[in-house]
Amino acid sequence: MLGLEIPVDPDAETARRWLTDELADSAYQETEGLIPRILRWISELFSGSGSVDLGIGWLTLIGALVVAVVVAIALVVAGPLRRARRARTAEAVLGETTLSAQEWRERAAAAARSQDHATAVLDAFRALVRSLEERALLDERPGRTAAEAAHEAEPRFPAHAPALHDAGRVFDEVCYGDRPGSLGDYERMAALDATLADERPAVLA
Template sequence: MSGAAAVAHGVVAAALVVDMPAGVPVVPDRETAHDWLLEELSRPEYSTTPSLLERLLTWLGDLFDGLTLGEGRFPLAFVVVVVVVLVAVIAWWVAGPVRLVRRRRRSAVVLGDDERTAAELRASADAAAARGDWSAAVLDRFRALVRSLEERVVLDERPGRTAQEAAHDAGTRLPTVAAELHDAARLFDDVCYGTLPAGPDDDRRLRGLDERVGALRPAPLAAAASGEVGAG
């Protein structure tokens, strides 16, 4: 008889002796014996499988069991903390570039098939601000800024241009406000995708940027790389 069979036989025998209900035959049929065996083995005292946490701690303990520092040994808690920190650093390092790429790709198209002039977009932004719809005001305010740059031929009319692309292209011609343009583009994306609620300060900031951009003379295309720009 094999070891497993012997254990099963012993369990069934124990069940027959200890838990035998009154009037039940001493020798059960095959199906009844099988059911009794499964019921008996399902009890907690027969479970010898360690939990996932126990296996992890055992693995870490075995891994660093021989690691010593001076005359003392690294405590297991210290080792666990070090491993967790290393995993977190690796995850951050791997996910960081992915987040940046995803952020660039999700920049929203500024104008799409919107054919309104800069003046019409500014009027729409003013109307939205007057009724307290700051999100609509911010979106149309940025669209007005980009449309005005197209009307002044600072930007070429390009269907499907995103907010970040518009900020990059305009910042090349208007380097003194390049950082503000990129901030405005990020605000446009956040408001457009609903991840950031707009407020009156946001609309005021874009209004001021629109006015400053309108007062700047863009650098010639040949000189844009050198950052030459002046007031006009």
């Protein structure tokens, strides 16, 4: 819902003040192109010398137009945000770090004890990926993403393919702030790591 209330019967001064306040918002100041020109034109209708006689019908119409412009701005801003969010998922899991799987596990457990569940979840997944690299089930590739790691590990552990897929998804959601991370998330991630560590991988043809 938009936090915008339209007066039922605004006078010209009220409508002018309302538009001026809206135009002062940083979202409008940062948006270039057709939308600001429309807003300036509407504002000029109220800031003129009184040559334009606006009745209630016109005020209502202009108020509705302002609402439509606000919605348009929201859509314009939301597009880049959605694209940025999709782009974030390309970030690597391990990067250039050289910690061993056991070191990642210890870091994850320490974070869980301090109730930093987000860090615990991320480090537990890193431990899982590093463990697979140490066992030569995955090649050591610093740029590998969570989704790639899960996808590449699935043929080795087909019975755990859904769990691997979920683990990669949870890593991304926690890493990019879409999910806070919980003790349960960490425990499931650590349990999957332990299960895979004890299980014989499938032999690839």
